[in-house]
Amino acid sequence: MAHTGFIGLGIMGTPMALHLQKAGHYLYTNRFINQPAKALTDGGLKVLDNPKAVAEAADIIFLMLPDTPDVEAVLFGEGGLVEGLSPGKLVVDMSSIAPIETRQFAEKVRAAGCDYLDAPVSGGEVGARNATLTIMVGGNEASFERVRPMFELMGKNVTLVGDVGDGQVTKVANQIIVGLTIEAVSEALVFASKAGADPGRVREALMGGFASSKILEVHGERMINRTFDPGFRISLHQKDLNLALQGARQLGVALPNTAATQSLFSACAANGDSDLDHSALVTALERMANHPVA
Amino acid sequence: MAHTGFIGLGIMGTPMALHLQKAGHYLYTNRFINQPAKALTDGGLKVLDNPKAVAEAADIIFLMLPDTPDVEAVLFGEGGLVEGLSPGKLVVDMSSIAPIETRQFAEKVRAAGCDYLDAPVSGGEVGARNATLTIMVGGNEASFERVRPMFELMGKNVTLVGDVGDGQVTKVANQIIVGLTIEAVSEALVFASKAGADPGRVREALMGGFASSKILEVHGERMINRTFDPGFRISLHQKDLNLALQGARQLGVALPNTAATQSLFSACAANGDSDLDHSALVTALERMANHPVA
Numbered sequence: 001m002a003h004t005g006f007i008g009l010g011i012m013g014t015p016m017a018l019h020l021q022k023a024g025h026y027l028y029t030n031r032f033i034n035q036p037a038k039a040l041t042d043g044g045l046k047v048l049d050n051p052k053a054v055a056e057a058a059d060i061i062f063l064m065l066p067d068t069p070d071v072e073a074v075l076f077g078e079g080g081l082v083e084g085l086s087p088g089k090l091v092v093d094m095s096s097i098a099p100i101e102t103r104q105f106a107e108k109v110r111a112a113g114c115d116y117l118d119a120p121v122s123g124g125e126v127g128a129r130n131a132t133l134t135i136m137v138g139g140n141e142a143s144f145e146r147v148r149p150m151f152e153l154m155g156k157n158v159t160l161v162g163d164v165g166d167g168q169v170t171k172v173a174n175q176i177i178v179g180l181t182i183e184a185v186s187e188a189l190v191f192a193s194k195a196g197a198d199p200g201r202v203r204e205a206l207m208g209g210f211a212s213s214k215i216l217e218v219h220g221e222r223m224i225n226r227t228f229d230p231g232f233r234i235s236l237h238q239k240d241l242n243l244a245l246q247g248a249r250q251l252g253v254a255l256p257n258t259a260a261t262q263s264l265f266s267a268c269a270a271n272g273d274s275d276l277d278h279s280a281l282v283t284a285l286e287r288m289a290n291h292p293v294a
Numbered sequence: 295m296a297h298t299g300f301i302g303l304g305i306m307g308t309p310m311a312l313h314l315q316k317a318g319h320y321l322y323t324n325r326f327i328n329q330p331a332k333a334l335t336d337g338g339l340k341v342l343d344n345p346k347a348v349a350e351a352a353d354i355i356f357l358m359l360p361d362t363p364d365v366e367a368v369l370f371g372e373g374g375l376v377e378g379l380s381p382g383k384l385v386v387d388m389s390s391i392a393p394i395e396t397r398q399f400a401e402k403v404r405a406a407g408c409d410y411l412d413a414p415v416s417g418g419e420v421g422a423r424n425a426t427l428t429i430m431v432g433g434n435e436a437s438f439e440r441v442r443p444m445f446e447l448m449g450k451n452v453t454l455v456g457d458v459g460d461g462q463v464t465k466v467a468n469q470i471i472v473g474l475t476i477e478a479v480s481e482a483l484v485f486a487s488k489a490g491a492d493p494g495r496v497r498e499a500l501m502g503g504f505a506s507s508k509i510l511e512v513h514g515e516r517m518i519n520r521t522f523d524p525g526f527r528i529s530l531h532q533k534d535l536n537l538a539l540q541g542a543r544q545l546g547v548a549l550p551n552t553a554a555t556q557s558l559f560s561a562c563a564a565n566g567d568s569d570l571d572h573s574a575l576v577t578a579l580e581r582m583a584n585h586p587v588a
Contacts, residue, residue: 099489100489122503122504123503134499134502134503136499138491157502157503159495159498159499161491161492161495161496161499162490162491162492162495163490165489165490165491166490166491166492166495166496169485169486169489169490169491169496170486170491170496170499170500172482172485172486172489173482173483173485173486173491173496173500173505174482174500174503174504174505176478176481176482176485177478177479177482177500177505177507177510178504178505179478180474180475180477180478180481180551181474181475181478181505181507183474183551184470184471184473184474184475184478184551185471187470187474187549187550187551187552188466188467188468188470188471189467190547191463191466191467191470191538191541191542191545191547191549192463192464192466192467194545194546194547195393195394195459195463195466195541195545196456196457196459196460196463197432197455197456197459197460197463197464197467198455198456198460201453201455201456201460202455202460202463202464202467204453205428205430205453205455205464206464206467206468206471208428208451209416209417209428209451209468209508210416210468210472210508210509210512211467211468211471211472211475211508212507212508213471213475213506213507213508213509213510214503214504214505214506214507215504215507216471216507218504244485247485247489248485251485251488251489251583252488252583252584252585253484253485253488253579253582253583253585254579254582254583255481255485256481256554256558257474257477257478257481257551257554257555258481260550260551260554261551264550285547285548288547288548289545289546289547289548290546291546291547
C-alpha cells in the first residue's frame with residue numbers, strides 16, 4: 001500500500017480519505033485550522049506541519065480543496081507541495097477548479113519531475129460517503145493506471161477523458177448541463193402550473209419522452225414536493241458556473257443561458273437561499289411569476 | 295367502427311389517419327388545396343366540401359393543423375365545423391396550438407352540445423408513421439375513454455393530463471424542456487471543445503451521471519457527428535417556443551432561457567438553417583465562439 005497524502009479533509013475529503021485508509025493506505029495530511037475527523041486519526045492519519053512535509057512523506061498526494069486559489073496556495077505557497085516533491089511522485093487534484101489554471105499548475109509540477117492528474121468528481125456528499133462518485137480524469141494514461149485502483153475505492157464511474165485539464169473541462173460541462181436543465185424544468189413547471197395544469201401530472205406525462213432526464217426525474221420531483229434540503233447547495237453551483245463563465249471569457253465562448261442561470265442563482269442567494277439544494281432555483285422564477293409551482 | 299373526420303392530412307396527419315383507416319374506421323375529410331395521399335383515397339377516404347360537411351358525416355372529428363389560426367378557421371370560419379355539429383359529437387384537436395385559445399375554442403364547441411379534447415403529440419414524422427407518438431390529452435375522462443382506443447392506434451404513450459387545455463400546456467412544457475436542454479448540451483460541448491477536450495469523450499463521461507438525458511444521448515451525438523437532417527425542424531421548434539413565450543406574456547410568467555433559446559433558433563434561421571434538425575442550434579453558439587464542436 002502506498003504512502004498517500006490527502007490535503008483537504010472537509011465534507012467531501014473526509015469520507016474519500018476514509019475509503020483509502022480502510023483499504024490499507026497510510027495517510028498523511030498537513031495541519032489545518034480544523035482538526036481532522038477522529039475516525040481518520042484513530043485509523044493512523046499522520047498530521048504533518050505543511051504540504052511540503054506531506055510531499056516528502058507520500059508517493060501520491062490527493063488534493064480536495066474548495067477553489068482555484070486554495071489549490072494554488074497548497075501547491076506553490078510557502079511550505080507548499082512543490083518544495084517537497086521529488087521525481088516519480090504524483091499529484092492528483094480532485095478539487096473542482098479552473099481548467100486553464102489547472103494546466104499551468106500541472107506544467108510547474110512536471111518541471112519538478114512529477115506527474116499531475118486533475119480528477120474532479122460529481123455525486124456530492126452522498127457519493128463520497130457511498131464511494132459512488134463519478135470521477136472525470138485528465139492526464140496521461142500511465143499515471144491514470146497507477147491511481148485507478150485508488151479512484152475505484154472512492155467512485156464507481158471513473159473515466160480518463162483526455163489530457164491534463166480535460167477532467168476539469170468535463171466537470172464544468174457537467175455543471176453547465178445540470179444547472180441549465182434544472183432551469184429548463186423550472187421554466188416548464190412554473191409555466192404549466194400558472195397555466196392551470198397539475199405540475200406533477202405534467203412531469204409524469206413528460207417522463208417517457210424526449211424531455212426525460214435525470215434532472216426531470218429527481219429535481220422535478222423536489223420542486224413539486226418542496227424538498228429543498230441539500231443535496232448540492234446553490235452556493236456550490238454558483239462557484240461552478242463562475243468557473244464556466246470565467247473560462248468562457250478567457251476562451252471566447254458565449255454561454256448565454258449559463259449567464260442567465262447564474263443570475264437566477266444570485267436571486268436565490270439574495271433571498272437567503274444559498275444553502276438550499278440547487279433545485280430551489282425554481283423559487284426565483286416563481287417569485288417573478290408571483291406563483292408557486294405547488 | 296366510428297364514422298371519423300380527419301382534417302389536416304399533412305406530413306403528420308396522413309400516417310395518423312392511415313392507422314385509423316387500417317383499423318376499419320370510415321374516414322371523411324374536407325377539400326384542401328392539396329390532394330390527400332392516394333393510400334387514403336384508395337382506402338375509402340371521402341372528401342367533402344368543407345368542415346361543416348365533415349362534422350355532419352362523422353361522430354368524432356380529429357384536427358391536425360399547423361397553428362392556432364388554422365384551427366380557429368376550421369372550427370369557426372365560413373362552412374366551419376361548428377355549423378355541422380350536433381349534440382354527442384366530439385372534436386379532438388391533435389394540433390400543437392395555444393393553450394389559452396384552446397380553452398376558448400372548447401367552450402364554444404361545448405355550447406353546441408359537443409365535447410372537446412386537446413391531444414397534441416410529440417414524436418414527429420417517425421412517431422406518426424410507427425404509431426409511437428406520445429399523446430398528451432386534456433379534457434373530461436368520459437370523452438378520453440371514448441377516444442382512447444383510437445389514440446392507441448396512433449401512439450403508445452397516451453396520458454390524460456387534466457382538463458381541456460392541459461394537453462397543450464403539457465406540450466408547451468415539453469418543448470421548453472427539449473429546446474432548453476438542447477441549448478444546455480450545446481453550451482457544454484462548445485465550451486469543452488474550445489477548451490481543448492474531445493467533445494465525444496466528454497459526452498460519454500457525462501452519460502451516466504446527473505447530466506444524463508435523452509437529449510445528451512441523441513442530440514449530443516448529432517452535434518458531434520454533424521447529422522443535422524431532420525428529425526424535428528428548427529422552424530417547428532420556433533413555432534412551439536413562440537406558443538410558450540406568447541402564453542407566458544398572457545399569464546405573467548418570466549421564461550428567460552426560453553427567450554434566449556428562441557433567439558438562437560432565430561440566428562440559425564438567419565443563416566438559412568430553418569429546415570435543419572433542432573440540434574443544429576449548436577451552430578449558432580459555434581459561430582459566436584468562432585469554433586466548431588467537431
